[in-house]
Amino acid sequence: MVEALRNPRLHGFGTTVFAQMSALAQKTGAVNLGQGFPDTDGPREVAEVAAHAVLNGPNQYPPLPGQPGLRLAVAEHQERFYGLTYDPDSEVLITAGATEAIAGAMFALCDHEDEVITFEPSYDSYSASIAMAGATKKPVLLAAPDYPLDMDAFRAALSDKSRVILLNTPHNPTGKVFTRAELEQIAEVAIERDLVVVSDDVYQHMVFDGEHIPIASLPGMRERTISIGSAGKTFSFTGWKVGWLTAPADLRNAVMTAKQFLTFVNAAPLQPAVEVGLRLGDEYFHGLRDELLAKRDRLQRGLAAAGFDVLHTQGTYFLTCDIRGVAERNNLPNTSIEFCLALPEAAGVVAVPSEVFYSTKEAGRHLIRFAFCKRDDVLDEAIRRLSVLA
Ligand code: PMP
Ligand code: GLN
Numbered sequence: 001m002v003e004a005l006r007n008p009r010l011h012g013f014g015t016t017v018f019a020q021m022s023a024l025a026q027k028t029g030a031v032n033l034g035q036g037f038p039d040t041d042g043p044r045e046v047a048e049v050a051a052h053a054v055l056n057g058p059n060q061y062p063p064l065p066g067q068p069g070l071r072l073a074v075a076e077h078q079e080r081f082y083g084l085t086y087d088p089d090s091e092v093l094i095t096a097g098a099t100e101a102i103a104g105a106m107f108a109l110c111d112h113e114d115e116v117i118t119f120e121p122s123y124d125s126y127s128a129s130i131a132m133a134g135a136t137k138k139p140v141l142l143a144a145p146d147y148p149l150d151m152d153a154f155r156a157a158l159s160d161k162s163r164v165i166l167l168n169t170p171h172n173p174t175g176k177v178f179t180r181a182e183l184e185q186i187a188e189v190a191i192e193r194d195l196v197v198v199s200d201d202v203y204q205h206m207v208f209d210g211e212h213i214p215i216a217s218l219p220g221m222r223e224r225t226i227s228i229g230s231a232g233k234t235f236s237f238t239g240w241k242v243g244w245l246t247a248p249a250d251l252r253n254a255v256m257t258a259k260q261f262l263t264f265v266n267a268a269p270l271q272p273a274v275e276v277g278l279r280l281g282d283e284y285f286h287g288l289r290d291e292l293l294a295k296r297d298r299l300q301r302g303l304a305a306a307g308f309d310v311l312h313t314q315g316t317y318f319l320t321c322d323i324r325g326v327a328e329r330n331n332l333p334n335t336s337i338e339f340c341l342a343l344p345e346a347a348g349v350v351a352v353p354s355e356v357f358y359s360t361k362e363a364g365r366h367l368i369r370f371a372f373c374k375r376d377d378v379l380d381e382a383i384r385r386l387s388v389l390a
Helices: 017-028 044-056 068-082 097-109 124-132 151-157 180-193 249-262 268-278 282-305 324-330 336-347 376-389
Strands: 092-095 115-120 136-141 162-168 196-200 225-230 243-246 318-322 367-371
Touching (some): 044 268, 068 268, 097 124, 162 180, 324 376
Parallel strands (some): 115 162, 196 225
16 A cells, blocks of 8 residues: 655654644643643633634634734734834734644745755754755754854855744744844845745744744835734634734735645634733733743743753743753653653653754753743642652
């Protein structure tokens, strides 16, 4: 029989680490701090709009670029938080989560043999989307523990085939927030080389140190940047899979050409709800950040007390630990995949091995990631269980 997964571009991708680790948590009864999803749903007033829409419509295909009200709300959100202006009719696209925006961008912007610069570690869908587009990933390592942008490595990754820079700030899984100086350096290269920047800003409202600076807001960058957001992250409705992008019309239209054959459109009754979410008052967005900051500190203290070497997180809802010390003291494997497979039995907790986010595996071999977007009692239970490692 012909091998089912025949497309060589998908070879080696297997099942995502998130699905694997969530299944492990389910099987072992471990506290799941692996896959990044909140265990509390988002604002009730937003959910109510969705519930009303399911019962009363709209439930049929929305317009290809998304419902006009949501597109307007996306444009207003970009203006309100970052002073960026976009035309809701020609420069905004609603997508099936940020995931589709990223995939659609890769399919639309890359020809075979084009190269996409990424910063590693990186979110797992990047590699797969680049591969499915037939393009080549050129990773630039952000080295733990501080993950500074190494300009020599960045410049070394560039070639005549470079086409796109795929940026993510705040950054999953490291929690790094790119500084203005770093973004300026990236912008300088993008302009000099005439590259498009696809900026995955899904954690834009989860910044604890400094501020989120969309690279589109730097001089000369609006015209070459696609900025991506996610209602899953911003409103804690990850299962809704509603995302958006803002970009100049030519880039927006390019992605829309791919998008129309991926999903065409999505989530009609959820779109008016996300529209209401984007118009919530500042207290909502500040509240989200403050709540997560308190959770970061809670888990950080607990992990440190359990003997982990906890790296600093500036944004997102993830914390990274170096496991070498704790592994040695507890006679556990000190490589991240094996450690994460052993952790449910050793301590009843699931984390994600950061190694899977690296192509240079060695760089992530001793790092694991915990998600802290969980109820305080869940975090406390995880901390209590992990204390056996202290
Ligand atoms: N980008 C990053 C960096 C993420 O962590 C996620 C999380 N799922 C996504 C994109 C995908 O977002 P969505 O669920 O909206 O597709
Ligand atoms: N973005 C989330 C994470 O990084 C989950 C993504 C997923 O399950 N595909 O954990």
